[in-house]
Amino acid sequence: MIFYGTNSSRLKDGQLPNVTCPNCETQTSMTYSVFGKYAYIYWIPIFPLGKVNVLECNHCKKTYKLKELPEQIQRKFETEKHTGIPFLHFSGLAIILLIIAYFSYSSAKHKEAEADYVVTPAIGDVYSLKAETKGHYTSMKVISVTNDSVYFVFNDYEIDKKSSIDEIDKASNYTNYTDGYTKEEIVSLYEEETIYNIDRD
Template sequence: MFIFFGTRSSKIKTRKLQGPTECPHCQSQDSFFATTFGKYFHVFWIPILPFSKTTLVECAHCKKTYRTNELPENIQQALHKTDEQNPVKRPIWHSLGCLVVVAFFGLSIILSIVGIIFFKANRDIRENLLDADIEQLTNTPDQGTDAVSYHLKDCIIDEIDGVDTNEIEYYSKIEEEKLLVLLNIKKGLSVTETASRKQIVFAVEDCLKHYVLPEEPMVGRKEIYIGVKDKLSFVLIKTPDGEDMDGTFADKKLLFTFYGDKPVKE
């Protein structure tokens, strides 16, 4: 099997032991060198996590190597003394994988925070206003508080392809010379043909013109902003500034001008 993870070790440091020492094998004086190896866990040969260190001591004269626990007490002490003065430090690349992961998460968190701050600073308040008005959509508009919606619901009873007119929710709002009419087709527009989809907007316009506005003279001749949405998003939008009625989704930004011509920042 192809092994792509496991452990590897690499030489960290070789140093001469401080004397006095004597090789138990060849009796050479001060001939010891200690070499420390570091083991690390790797995935695809990329070091992820360091774990153990091993030190071997070799006599430069007779080439005999000793594990530290095989050394006489006095040589072990010489090794300790050498390492105290000049500690063996593991190279940072033994934890490369960990560092990359930590750096990645750290960077993600920082970028998210920056993103949220940037998003909040740049969010157009007109979008919040539209969202608040969407919350007001209701299937039982009140004649006292929302006469336009009340009359619209009364008027739009004819069959429209792919729409159950009884299920439509309405909300309307007047701001100076502007009239906003929002419709929510909860079950969605089931027709796919553009011409059929537009019927709902034309029905709203017809009702406003021939039924609602004469009934409510206060509404007068307003600039009319119509937004039709389904469960997920706007699907049809028609405003004095333009319309979006040919795609599957409509760009709700078109409705923002109802709340003001220019973006409003917090």
């Protein structure tokens, strides 16, 4: 279950002097509070949703939102030095961006490693590839490498989700069919994305 919604936090309190309250018509001061609204997921702020300004007459104690007050008071309020949006309200967004950056970096590094693996195959390398059955995927494991060829044992199973190949990549599933390719053929299969991932322990 995903918990999400909106909330607010108090950013600043202050006094607005020499104003006339529309309710009691007394020249007095008003206490104001600035609240920052934000959206959250699992109580972690994701991004800000603006500010709410609340003012209270110090004489009659009536409370107003800023937009409910006369323009003169609104202008006076805007001349006050107000706080900006705190970084905390962006913390969830910052976490999301860091996660995206991490996975992008990891993916780029893995692709760099694959570029090396495909030209220097080693025993135990696992190649994820498109199966002959359309829309299915399987894997094959390197069992021998010669000067110009690579020999594999194929996985006994196929799966219909490209990203779920780990579910069938088990030692007990490599028992039957074996075959060999030239190193040039392996590079070609990788370039045309029939082989789409290479893992090395």
